Amino acid sequence: MIHLEHVTKAFASGKGIFDVSFSVEPGMVFGFIGPNGAGKSTALRQLMGLIAADSGQATIGGFDCWVETKEVKRLVGYLPGEISLPGDFTGDHVLQLMQQLHGGDRKRQADLLERFPFDPKTKVRKMSKGTKQKLALVGCFMKDAPVYLLDEPTSGLDPLMQERFLTWLEEERRLGKAILMSSHHFPEMEKSCDRAALIKDGRIIVESDIHELIRSSRKQYTVEFGLAAQAEQFAIQVGATQKQQRVSFLTSDQLTLNQVLRLLTAYDIRSIQTATDDLEHVFLHYYGEGDES
CATH class of the missing domain: 3.40.50.300 (P-loop containing nucleotide triphosphate hydrolases)
Structure with a gap:
């Protein structure tokens, strides 16, 4: 139409x-x-x-x-x-x-x-x-x-x-x-x-398709480690940010969830949290947080 x-x-x-x-x-x-x-x-x-x-x-x-x-x-x-x-x-x-x-x-x-x-x-x-x-x-x-x-x-x-x-x-x-x-x-x-x-x-x-668009976006995860030293080491491995015993990172074509899970088997993990998938994350994925709006 x-x-x-x-x-x-x-x-x-x-x-x-x-x-x-x-x-x-x-x-x-x-x-x-x-x-x-x-x-x-x-x-x-x-x-x-x-x-x-x-x-x-x-x-x-x-x-x-x-x-x-x-x-x-x-x-x-x-x-x-x-x-x-x-x-x-x-x-x-x-x-x-x-x-x-x-x-x-x-x-x-x-x-x-x-x-x-x-x-x-x-x-x-x-x-x-x-x-x-x-x-x-x-x-x-x-x-x-x-x-x-x-x-x-x-x-x-x-x-x-x-x-x-x-x-x-x-x-x-x-x-x-x-x-x-x-x-x-x-x-x-x-x-x-x-x-x-x-x-x-x-x-x-x-x-x-709107749901495919959301599913295809990068996913954000936060992992809490038993020790701050382990969090620091993992953050270096995945190129992520560390705050005490927590590391937040985004999956991508270069860093898949399967790769992350294999790395995490070597550590003492307290919890893993994922951000809710939404269209705003898709927007930031494609535009970058530094772009003007």
Whole structure:
């Protein structure tokens, strides 16, 4: 349903996206992960027909996103990363305008307002960031579209609203919607996405099933030794950090768990702990803790 094929869009600053390809099929939530400036929003704007690619092609539902942008926009519900709404409009006025521009089901709108409640009589300029986000979510999803492009959809939402959003997203996925979502919120990506792509400096560095992506990451372990001298010796062997009788290290292609276990048989071991696998560890694995975010 959503296809990017070798899309490149370069800006004068050197930023942009380069040779980006991926697909999102109906009934799939696809996560797009990367630090600020990595190219996530640029890719979504390509799909919305807001900017033209230098090369490659972006299509939704078989329509070219730049050449046939009107047809594409009929198929898509779009939530931009930066919510910009008329400050003197009330929530009701914004939703009425969206209804006129994009259509929308009244019953669906009422359901969304019940899930993401706010005072629709309040003017936008008086709304908090979270309230503006709820307004934008209702405006996006009240259009019962087959495709949704969501740029940081839970930004500003409290934990309860985040959970309600994930529940809504799962219901939409089960209805066969194709959903592309960029986010920095790793727990929500783990819970909601079927596949994910990590983008760095405008290039996709890995794309995989979300659970395979997590399983393939480096794992962190902490071993407690009976003696500090043993901990020091083991730390030297694996090139790890030592703190008294504890050594923490990451497994990798060069240091597998089997190799570590063979080394540990020579020592008095008190305990072995492993960090929970999560998407944040995957992110740090590919980007490095020293990279800017």
